[in-house]
Amino acid sequence: PRVAVLISGRGSNLGALIAAARDPAYPAELALVLSNRADAAGLERAREAGIPTAVVESRPFGRDRAGFEAAMGERLAGAGIDLIALAGFLRVLTEGFVTAWSGQMLNIHPSLLPAFPGLDTHARAIAAGVRLHGCTVHFVTPGVDEGPIIAQAAVPVLPGDDEDALAARVLAQEHRLYPAALAWAASGLARLEGGRVAIGAPM
Numbered sequence: 001p002r003v004a005v006l007i008s009g010r011g012s013n014l015g016a017l018i019a020a021a022r023d024p025a026y027p028a029e030l031a032l033v034l035s036n037r038a039d040a041a042g043l044e045r046a047r048e049a050g051i052p053t054a055v056v057e058s059r060p061f062g063r064d065r066a067g068f069e070a071a072m073g074e075r076l077a078g079a080g081i082d083l084i085a086l087a088g089f090l091r092v093l094t095e096g097f098v099t100a101w102s103g104q105m106l107n108i109h110p111s112l113l114p115a116f117p118g119l120d121t122h123a124r125a126i127a128a129g130v131r132l133h134g135c136t137v138h139f140v141t142p143g144v145d146e147g148p149i150i151a152q153a154a155v156p157v158l159p160g161d162d163e164d165a166l167a168a169r170v171l172a173q174e175h176r177l178y179p180a181a182l183a184w185a186a187s188g189l190a191r192l193e194g195g196r197v198a199i200g201a202p203m
């Protein structure tokens, strides 16, 4: 399948996906990197890797989320995209867009969902005193950070951790987890079936 990676910023997860997809045996092709911000650093990573990029600025659309998504949809259709990987994409998508891509859109979230949906996950994990934290790749459904879970990786929260130290430990796991989970989805090994994730070869 042809994958579009949607970003808003740094793009370190994009970098991990690019590195994994260099293997000819990787089951997905990164066919487009789309950003809602022209200044996203991740765009440069894509250009260096020779992956087509698109910028659809969300700001001019203001509250017109459907208009923004229609503009994105045109670029995705133009690139023949089958699968979307959200990677630090900081716009909430409408139910219409999410439903249109049901089972074909993944997100990575920096916590062990269902704990700590939303923002500031590392600070919240430290404040809550949890001993395990991590990251989750899930199919995207209309509820933010609520979609069925494909894969997770856990890390310890260590005494003396601050937000940055914990974030770095989680991020290293994100960079291992996302390429693996995307490969499962792209190869059909992980599928959304009846609102749950089925893992394994299709029957």
Ligand code: GRF
Pocket (backbone or CB within 6 Å): 007, 009, 010, 011, 012, 013, 014, 042, 087, 088, 089, 108, 109, 110, 135, 171, 174
């Ligand atoms: C990551 O922590 C990811 O889990 C979250 O946003 C961050 C994006 O980082 N959704 P990067 O742009 O991939 O470096």
